Amino acid sequence: MAAGSFCATLMFYAGAVGSSSYYAYFHVSYASLGLSFSELALDSLRLITMPVLMGLALVMLVPELPAFLGSLGLPDRWVFRACRLGHLAAARYPWFVVSGVLLMVLWPFIAPLRWTAPLLVASGLLLGQTRAAQRAGRGPVSGRPGGEGGGRRALTVALAGLFVLWAVALSSGRQGEQEARQVEERLVERTSVVVLSTDPLAFSGSPRPGIEDLGRERHYRYRYTGLRLLVERDKRYYLLPLGWRHRTDPTYVIEDDDSIRIELHPGVQLGLAG
Numbered sequence: 001m002a003a004g005s006f007c008a009t010l011m012f013y014a015g016a017v018g019s020s021s022y023y024a025y026f027h028v029s030y031a032s033l034g035l036s037f038s039e040l041a042l043d044s045l046r047l048i049t050m051p052v053l054m055g056l057a058l059v060m061l062v063p064e065l066p067a068f069l070g071s072l073g074l075p076d077r078w079v080f081r082a083c084r085l086g087h088l089a090a091a092r093y094p095w096f097v098v099s100g101v102l103l104m105v106l107w108p109f110i111a112p113l114r115w116t117a118p119l120l121v122a123s124g125l126l127l128g129q130t131r132a133a134q135r136a137g138r139g140p141v142s143g144r145p146g147g148e149g150g151g152r153r154a155l156t157v158a159l160a161g162l163f164v165l166w167a168v169a170l171s172s173g174r175q176g177e178q179e180a181r182q183v184e185e186r187l188v189e190r191t192s193v194v195v196l197s198t199d200p201l202a203f204s205g206s207p208r209p210g211i212e213d214l215g216r217e218r219h220y221r222y223r224y225t226g227l228r229l230l231v232e233r234d235k236r237y238y239l240l241p242l243g244w245r246h247r248t249d250p251t252y253v254i255e256d257d258d259s260i261r262i263e264l265h266p267g268v269q270l271g272l273a274g
Helices: 002-024 037-049 051-071 076-091 093-105 116-127 131-135 148-185
Strands: 192-197 210-213 222-233 236-241 252-255 260-265
Touching: 002 037, 002 148, 076 093, 093 116, 116 148, 192 236, 252 260
Parallel strands: none
Antiparallel strands: 192 222, 192 260, 210 222, 222 236, 236 252
């Protein structure tokens, strides 16, 4: 039950950090979008291919690898070797912690891989709680439940959980920004938006959308093109002009009401062009 709650919290946290980093790139606060808990948790599923979670899963699998291989019906010699590998990793858990601390010292120089530092520390702390580590004489004293050993174990696991959250935050934040950069580079492929308005709209910045006056006899007199959809929430359309640049250009927010009509069209598929 506790593990399930932690996983749900971790998914929500990863989704929130990733979404915050993604939308912040476009000068939008993700909190203003009103994303629900389930939406943020589902958004975190894209992280399952990230090395931070794969690495953590592999590290935690090592001590249980013999039982896992045995259940697959593999030869005994493979199981024995896996058992030795798991015991070796658990017995050397301090090296995981030390490696993570050293990477923190080198923090300014490991920007793309900063998430590995807290991940290594968390992995070492968790490996230190395994039976293999304790049998090697390096793990903490287990003690009786509720005693000093049990309290120390709970504190260690909680600390490892904080390092896991830190690793996930670093990884998901970086991925969110990378996805935003990809959107900027391939903006023409996103859904095209045409805005029809009864009154002129004041678009600032450069580049600006194209404008066409359709004449007084038309209810929606002004037509704006050259826009791409970032996201739509509660009849609010967050739009980017073609040629948008992160450092200089604004993101437009158009609220759909009686004076506005929004038309959505396919974007340009570069892979199918020509």
